[in-house]
Amino acid sequence: MPVIRIDGPKVADIDKKRKFVKEVTSAASILFGLPENTIVVLLQENSPDNVASGGQLICDLHKSD
Secondary structure, three states: OEEEEEOOOOOOOOHHHHHHHHHHHHHHHHHOOOHHHHHHEEEOOOOOHHHOOOOEEEEHHOOOO
């Protein structure tokens, strides 16, 4: 059973999440040649103050200088 973990920003629109996980599941099913009901997708939503890139918090990268 493949487990696909996706880390990203918060997405408030539940319909967008539904569409996204459906498309990811479909693509993984085709790739692995497995039924869709064997694919697990985990969404981890992270706030910008809990993620860093290049040694800086994402929330700080969007602040004006």
